[in-house]
Amino acid sequence: MxxxxxxxxxxxxxxxxxxxxxxxxxxxxxxxxxxxxxxxxxxxxxxxxxxxxxxxxxxxxxxxxxxxxxxxxxxxxxxxxxxxxxxxxxPVHHHYICTGCNKIWDLHDTAIEEVTSKAKTPRFKKLRSNTYIYGICNICQAKLARLKKKMEKEKQANMSREELRFARIDEELAKVAEWFK
Ligand SMILES: [Zn+2]
Ligand SMILES: [Zn+2]
Structure with a gap:
């Protein structure tokens, strides 16, 4: 060799x-x-x-x-x-990323390789795969919870850009709640 x-x-x-x-x-x-x-x-x-x-x-x-x-x-x-x-x-690995703070973590899970190796890709030879899972980390979840309390009291017009961005993440979380449990 x-x-x-x-x-x-x-x-x-x-x-x-x-x-x-x-x-x-x-x-x-x-x-x-x-x-x-x-x-x-x-x-x-x-x-x-x-x-x-x-x-x-x-x-x-x-x-x-x-x-x-x-x-x-x-x-x-x-x-x-x-x-x-x-x-x-x-080693081959995947990633999960917080959409709140953009931090990225390594994810070692062979289940992902198994799924991609089984996935059918007609007339296409697979070389490698890299999966990104987007979500929200525990620190940003706490930030979001605080923001929700604030939103109950104040109107959206008083929110900063950053807070509006977090509010959108919250809307998205509510929408995907059915798929990702
Ligand atoms: Zn985060
Ligand atoms: Zn990595």
């Missing part, structure tokens, strides 16, 4: 194939993302870089996109923002 490539070798091979310059910045960013846990924005990853190493935001954006392309990172588009997670050699 062929020995698995290290992430550095994977990156080097990809950049060679694409005729890209193998800059020290790209390897330094790889070092940083290899050690991060969870899901992070471009700015958060910039802040994780060693202080003696300056990387511009533009370089960070393009490097993270490159890492997604060569399978070193997963990119999750959440409410218009991109969050990155180290992917190389990490």
């Amino acid at each position: 062929q020995k698995a490539e290290t992430p550095h070798e994977r990156l080097t091979r990809f950049m060679n194939e694409q005729g890209m310059r193998k800059t020290p910045e790209r390897y330094a960013i790889l070092e940083t993302v290899m050690h991060m846990k969870g899901h992070h924005s471009t700015d958060q990853i910039l802040a994780m870089m060693p202080s003696n190493f300056h990387v511009s935001r533009g370089t960070m954006y393009s490097t993270l996109a490159l890492f997604v392309e060569c399978g070193l990172l997963y990119g999750h588009q959440i409410d218009g923002a991109m969050l990155y997670e180290y992917a190389y050699g990490s």
Whole structure:
């Protein structure tokens, strides 16, 4: 059996194939993302870089996109923002996301793989699947409960944008109550 490539070798091979310059910045960013846990924005990853190493935001954006392309990172588009997670050699998993605060959690449940493997996709070969389950976390549920009390007393016109957004989540929760128990 062929020995698995290290992430550095994977990156080097990809950049060679694409005729890209193998800059020290790209390897330094790889070092940083290899050690991060969870899901992070471009700015958060910039802040994780060693202080003696300056990387511009533009370089960070393009490097993270490159890492997604060569399978070193997963990119999750959440409410218009991109969050990155180290992917190389990490087990298949799914995600659940709070629509209130946009936090994302990992979900390891083989039942999801079983369902997607059984799902019929005519004239289409499946490669992988990633399921996102949207909902509302316990902190936002408490926020919502407080807001509902406030709404009983006040008119919607006095509500902030954020409160209106939460009120819409509550409406949606009421609608799906029949499916998700
Ligand atoms: Zn939340
Ligand atoms: Zn994840």
